[in-house]
Amino acid sequence: MPAPGFQLACNDCHVWTLSLEQPSDVLARLQQNLSEDEIRRAKRYRFARQRQQFTLVRGALRQLLGCYLDMASESCRFSLSESNKPALAEAKIDLRFNVAHAGGQAIIAIARGIEIGVDIEARQPLDERQALADMILSPAEKERWQALYEEARTLAFYALWTRKEAVTKAIGLGLLMDFNTLEVSFERDLPARLLGLPAQYGRPQDWTLTELDAPSGHTAALAAPVLGLRVLQRIWHPQGVPHDI
Ligand SMILES: CC(C)(COP(=O)(O)OP(=O)(O)OC[C@H]1O[C@@H](n2cnc3c(N)ncnc32)[C@H](O)[C@@H]1OP(=O)(O)O)[C@@H](O)C(=O)NCCC(=O)NCCS
Missing domain, CATH: 3.90.470.20 (4'-phosphopantetheinyl transferase domain)
Structure with missing residues (x-):
């Protein structure tokens, strides 16, 4: 027991x-x-x-x-x-x-x-953020990303990254999976949500995706199907x- x-x-x-x-x-x-x-x-x-x-x-x-x-x-x-x-x-x-x-x-x-x-990621200013974002954003996310103010992009980037990595780790593929096949919320005023993923992994609305309370300077997320x-x-x-x- x-x-x-x-x-x-x-x-x-x-x-x-x-x-x-x-x-x-x-x-x-x-x-x-x-x-x-x-x-x-x-x-x-x-x-x-x-x-x-x-x-x-x-x-x-x-x-x-x-x-x-x-x-x-x-x-x-x-x-x-x-x-x-x-x-x-x-x-x-x-x-x-x-x-x-x-x-x-x-x-x-x-x-x-x-x-x-x-x-979990420790947030740092990212010079190469735009190039990385271009690689991991889905086509639908690119429009939402362009609409963000520059100051909002660091937080948005880490929300995006940790949410996508949590989903790929729940699936079990990690970085072997293309992050741009996933779509997640990343805007500051929206709760974490999975919005799209390849059909073989289920429907996005049937997943849990949560931002975790993380120590100062960190961003963390959890996902489960x-x-x-x-x-x-x-x-x-x-x-x-x-x-x-
Ligand atoms: C999983 C992965 C995304 C972790 O990357 P990371 O940001 O460096 O590390 P994190 O701190 O987030 O996570 C590390 C932990 O994830 C876990 N992990 C390893 N592979 C995993 C996978 N495929 N799916 C989910 N979790 C995994 C392990 O517990 C690991 O910790 P441990 O090695 O101390 O046990 C990355 O290692 C990966 O994509 N691995 C799968 C592909 C792979 O193994 N490639 C190399 C050979 S093909």
């Missing part, structure tokens, strides 16, 4: 925000949860910061999954899809998860029986006690 706070109803998604600046004892403790493969993978990162970030995110993911499944974190086994989306390897376990990190922050989303995708997913955001704590945002 999972501990209080770690019961997940069918239509719920818990989203954990995690700072990647953690004391070394927390890092050491989370490292103990990792499999030998994961430790080898961590060692392959050239920079210590990347190594630590992978260890923290994977260690925290294992700790959370262990709480939801009421099992030892180190017993969780993962498999990879053809396009590298990680999942729990046991077919009879219906928990799904997705993670993303950027700029010293990470998000870990966990749901039951529903494929989810998340993305189901209508009305209830998203509950929490801050991750090394002791694993839920702390609602």
